[in-house]
Amino acid sequence: MPNKQNILIIGAGLCGSLLALRLGQRGFNVNVYEMRPDLRKTDISAGRSINLAFSDRGNKAMKLVGIEKQVEALCIPMNGRMIHDKEGNTFLSNYSGRDHEYINSISRGGLNALLLDEAEKHENVTIHFNKKCKSVDFENTTALFEDYITKDKFIEDADCIIATDGAGSALRKSYYLERKFLFSFSQNYLTHGYKELSILPTKTGDYKTYKNALHIWPRGDFMVIALPNLDGSFTVTLFLSYNQGEYNFNNLTTPEIVTEFFQKEFPDALALMPNLVEDFFENPTAPLGTVKCSPWHYKGNTLLMGDSAHAIVPFYGQGMNASFEDVVEFDAVLDKFEGNWDTVFSEYEKTRKKDTDAIADLAIDNFHEMRDHVGQAIFQEKRKIEQALEKEFPNEYSSKYSLVTFNEHIGYREAMLRGRAQDKAILNMLADKIITVDSDLKVILDKVKKETEAILEDDKIAGLK
Amino acid sequence: MPNKQNILIIGAGLCGSLLALRLGQRGFNVNVYEMRPDLRKTDISAGRSINLAFSDRGNKAMKLVGIEKQVEALCIPMNGRMIHDKEGNTFLSNYSGRDHEYINSISRGGLNALLLDEAEKHENVTIHFNKKCKSVDFENTTALFEDYITKDKFIEDADCIIATDGAGSALRKSYYLERKFLFSFSQNYLTHGYKELSILPTKTGDYKTYKNALHIWPRGDFMVIALPNLDGSFTVTLFLSYNQGEYNFNNLTTPEIVTEFFQKEFPDALALMPNLVEDFFENPTAPLGTVKCSPWHYKGNTLLMGDSAHAIVPFYGQGMNASFEDVVEFDAVLDKFEGNWDTVFSEYEKTRKKDTDAIADLAIDNFHEMRDHVGQAIFQEKRKIEQALEKEFPNEYSSKYSLVTFNEHIGYREAMLRGRAQDKAILNMLADKIITVDSDLKVILDKVKKETEAILEDDKIAGLK
Structure with a gap:
């Protein structure tokens, strides 16, 4: 029935x-x-x-x-984040130390x-x-x-x-x-909005930049990202404040100032986007x-x-x-x-x-992590350690990102609590010089596991979470 | 102009x-x-x-x-919470170890x-x-x-x-x-609603129970509180789930079941409230x-x-x-x-x-603290230690409650961050037997201060708060 x-x-x-x-x-x-x-x-x-x-x-x-x-x-694998600095240098940060763990566009x-x-x-x-x-x-x-x-x-x-x-x-x-x-x-709205732009394929239909990554241009208060499409193009997204900072959606009102903004902050992206100004003024700005x-x-x-x-x-x-x-x-x-x-x-x-x-x-x-933390030394050291742990101990360690993204048998809430505790453990042990990026990996793994459990237990006793 | x-x-x-x-x-x-x-x-x-x-x-x-x-x-000072257990025993817990710190009805x-x-x-x-x-x-x-x-x-x-x-x-x-x-x-609504009741004055206009306290009958999932009025009465409030538990607002539908509920859970309060059933069915249930x-x-x-x-x-x-x-x-x-x-x-x-x-x-x-924690041993030990600290070191320690309630020169946010860190420090040191209620107070003070700073610093490094 x-x-x-x-x-x-x-x-x-x-x-x-x-x-x-x-x-x-x-x-x-x-x-x-x-x-x-x-x-x-x-x-x-x-x-x-x-x-x-x-x-x-x-x-x-x-x-x-x-x-x-x-x-x-329909999928294009993206193995990691390709970070673009202001000078146009790039740096690939894999999503996981395990080769079979990647996301797709x-x-x-x-x-x-x-x-x-x-x-x-x-x-x-x-x-x-x-x-x-x-x-x-x-x-x-x-x-x-x-x-x-x-x-x-x-x-x-x-x-x-x-x-x-x-x-x-x-x-x-x-x-x-x-x-x-x-x-x-x-x-709840963020103070930032977003606008979609594009990097078109070359005349021969090829990708203008590295295909198998999620590209990020982190700039602290704002950022640009790009994900590949099957046709050789990338869909590009600008995340920017509506009204704060030197450049914002409210004051990017002319082709000149939009070009100036990209020239100053994202010169290597601008070089791939002759269509920037057209996209910018054709596409809507949407809230987050x-x-x-x-x-x-x-x-x-x-x-x-x-x-x-x-x-x-x-x-x-x-x-x-x-x-x-x-x-x-x-x-x-x-x-x-x-x-x-x-x-x-x-x-x-x-x-x-x-x-x-x-x-x-x-x-x-x-x-906050994408537009800001990925550019900070201590967060980069944490990421380096986590990738090494995932590579060396594939069955014993998963970063917060891996727990959320590649561990579909674990719920988001459990991934969040454990992932945040791990992050806190590693960042604090780095700050206190209890571990460094050069420490023995087995020693790091044991310390991270122990400290993570201690953090979770402390929160539990205090009636938090 | x-x-x-x-x-x-x-x-x-x-x-x-x-x-x-x-x-x-x-x-x-x-x-x-x-x-x-x-x-x-x-x-x-x-x-x-x-x-x-x-x-x-x-x-x-x-x-x-x-x-x-x-x-x-217009004020009636309330020096502390008077806790009523199921057997009718009472226990006065001052709001502060400093005598001049109290709240008013x-x-x-x-x-x-x-x-x-x-x-x-x-x-x-x-x-x-x-x-x-x-x-x-x-x-x-x-x-x-x-x-x-x-x-x-x-x-x-x-x-x-x-x-x-x-x-x-x-x-x-x-x-x-x-x-x-x-x-x-x-x-955002809590799962609980509330209903106002009353304890009327005696025939001679006196208070039927201790005047200078906020009375609480904590029962885990629900509670009753009472605050004094100038005319000798108390305004009583029942906080209870709308639809969970053996007794809830949805099933307290007859005089018999309301009386049974109070007889079982709040017998000493019921003895002061011959007008309970009348109040209960006259007054609305309101959301929180x-x-x-x-x-x-x-x-x-x-x-x-x-x-x-x-x-x-x-x-x-x-x-x-x-x-x-x-x-x-x-x-x-x-x-x-x-x-x-x-x-x-x-x-x-x-x-x-x-x-x-x-x-x-x-x-x-x-x-959560009022209906539940106040009845738990570790929270009672914490409270005892904090009152002793406030009494012995009036210029060096204030509990979360004191920071929020009696330190009007500090903003609520600062009071929350420091107060939560202090609570976590004391609860965890009690659980780990690093301190006990019988430890030397100066030693406790130093340990609590140090641990509180460490907790605040750890959160800061991890980018929390």
């Missing part, structure tokens, strides 16, 4: 289309309503595909639905199209495009939609509604505005926000999932991976409690929320 | 009436609009006056406006009436009652009001508008809904929420102050004190920058917000 139930999904982005595929595989009748047109039928201008970081937690979900091979074909559109194709292979899954959700009646499990073309409004009902409609979720808005229960909610909320569900009627429940800033490369992992966690809860939506939704939130709260906080930590 | 400017204040509660008084003293033309009737002219039923904790930060503001003597007459209505009286002595201050603010046009510095009696709507303008309209602020709502700038905002937001101001036009900018849970007894300290801080910024509202508002937020964020977090810490 439960497998014949009707599920309405709001939003056919990455999370919604994966969820539709998985619930289709489980035999539910699934209807997905998406506000945008079908991205498989609209033109995306060449060299402008937007990419994302894809790693082990995301891949765990691809394995669950059996499409990991097709996804691999993947096209958002390409992956989304694959998921839509796979979902639609199930005859019990239907995807409706150009249908914008205006509000959700969570008492009666119905949603109000507007057709983008005809502007007609219509109401759909279902046995349950799952909103995967992103940071601006219509369901979350209904939870907030209706005030029918105590809804904890936060939206974190959204948290609770409860995610209302009884067994409605549920928030993906960015609608937990939008995060992009600095850990985990946004999509976290949303994909949501589907894996939800699927595991369904295995236990399928047949009772109220229990499924509340168990899912109970097991999952601590982890999405953690990745939100980790992503903000990494904002 | 600036002193002739028109200032519109929304809300004549504790913060708004103090602000009106101070700005009146500074010579501004002040108009205050309050949604409720004049509390000096409405009946408050006997024995039901609601009280609040009043301490040094609040008193600093009373000194600023020169009414500390009148306020003292004060009537909200009595203090508010005094502030209104004092404000109205200034002919440049006018208070308008029964006028509810519906929204604020922060671009044009106007506010829309509705008269509670006639239902007429009218618009008022001013040189600037300051909203002291509490946790449900109309200005904050306008900031959020208008989406004209990036507004970071959070509302924390509100944070930023920015607090829009240009030099509008500003949030007090609970409208930072509503906190009541567990540190600092809500009113924090709002009063807002006025002191604002006054200090006015001394420096009066004449430029934009600068005044942004400097005020810059200096103040870190501290109101800290007291919000401290208040949630204390939720």
Whole structure:
């Protein structure tokens, strides 16, 4: 009986289309309503595909639905961060001391199209495009939609509604505005915004700089990053304050000053971007926000999932991976409690929320790490030691980055607590000269392990964490 | 010229009436609009006056406006917490080892009436009652009001508008809904709500239990507290989960079960409360929420102050004190920058917000401390040591509670960081048997100081805090 139930999904982005595929595989009748047109039928201008970081937690979900091979074909491995200093010197810092641990650059559109194709292979899954959700009646499990073309409004009902409609979720808005229960909610913006730019391929279609890295130009208060695309281009992102500092989004108002800024701060990037000024003034400046909320569900009627429940800033490369992992966690809860939506939704939130709260906080930590810490001596020494530990003792040590990115069997919260304690242990032992980069690695490993445990224990006794 | 400017204040509660008084003293033309009737002219039923904790930060503001003597007459000193266990045994834990450090119970209505009286002595201050603010046009510095009696709507303008309209602020709502700038905002509810009850005076008008303490009945997941009133009564508050545990607000639905709950958990309190069932079903259950937001101001036009900018849970007894300290801080910024509202508002937020964020977090810490930690052996040992240190070395040691409550020259954030580090130092040294309650006090003092500095330094090196 439960497998014949009707599920309405709001939003056919990455999370919604994966969820539709998985619930289709489980035999539910699934209807997905998406506000945008079908991205498989609209033109995306060449060299402008937007990419994302894809790693082990995301891949765990691809394995669950059996499409990991097709996804691999869309991936460009990035083995580490390539740091660019102001003089144009570069320095490659691997993401892990273990060679098989790397992240990938993947096209958002390409992956989304694959998921839509796979979902639609199930005859019990239907995807409706150009249908914008205006509000959700969570008492009666119905949603109000507007057709983008005809502007007609219509109401759909279902046995349950799952909103995967992103940071601006219509369901979350209904939870907030209706005030029918105590809804904890936060939206927090960084002082910085971002703008997407591009490094186009050479005339022969080659990459203008090293392909297999996530490039970073860290400059303390701001930074530029670049991720490769399959067509030879890179998608470049400038992260910059709206109104602080000598150069900021509010005062970068003319081609001259934009060029001056890049000439002064990112000369080697500028050399690869003859199209800088055009990109800069064509593309929007967007804010960087974190959204948290609770409860995610209302009884067994409605549920928030993906960015609608937990939008995060992009600095850990985990946004999509976290949303994909949501589907894996939800699927595991369904295995236990399928047949009772109220229990499924509340168990899912109970097991999952601590982890999405953690990745939100980790992503903000990494904002500071990427634009600032990566350029500081003590953080570079820490990184060097951690890579050596991971190489020498592959089964005994994983850095915070590895715990978060490559240890998909560990939840984000556990990765955060252990990772932060390790960082604190290494940084303090370096500062106190208890260890140096030249110390014996086995000695370092033992000291780091012992000090990490002591830090975790001290916090526990003090009633912290 | 600036002193002739028109200032519109929304809300004549504790913060708004103090602000009106101070700005009146500074010579501004002040108009205050309050949604409720004049509390000096409405009946408050006997024995039901609601009280609040009043301490040094609040008193600093009373000194600023020169009414500390009148306020003292409204105060009942509470020297410590009187803990009541399940068997009815009591144990008095002083708030400080220094005799002159205590907090006070004060009537909200009595203090508010005094502030209104004092404000109205200034002919440049006018208070308008029964006028509810519906929204604020922060671009044009106007506010829309509705008269509670006639239902007429009218618009008022001013040189600037300051909203002291509490946790449900109309200005904050306008900031959020208008989406004209990036507004970071959070509302977070605890899983617990609260309900006010009362212990009435004896027939001869005496107190039924010890007058000069804040009484606590800690029970782990829930608790009851009581604060004295001048008329011999106590205002009692039950803090309890909405839906978890054997007894909760959702299942306390009959006189029998309410009485059973109190008989089992709070027998000595029940003996003092023959009116329990009547109070319980007459009084509402209210939520416990924390509100944070930023920015607090829009240009030099509008500003949030007090609970409208930072509503906190009541567990540190600092809500009113924090709002009063807002006025002191604002006054200090006015001394420096009066004449430029934009600068005044942004400097005020810059200096103040870190501290109101800290007291919000401290208040949630204390939720756990009051209902749970006060009953645990290691926390009781810590408390014993701290009181001995404060008594023996009055100029060299202050506990976290003292730093927050009695050290009004230190900001909340500094008090939080130092206080948490001290707690961690003492708890861990107790757990590791480096100190015991019987150790020499001078030795303990030195070890606590050294360990506290080490903890603060370790956090700093790790880039935390």
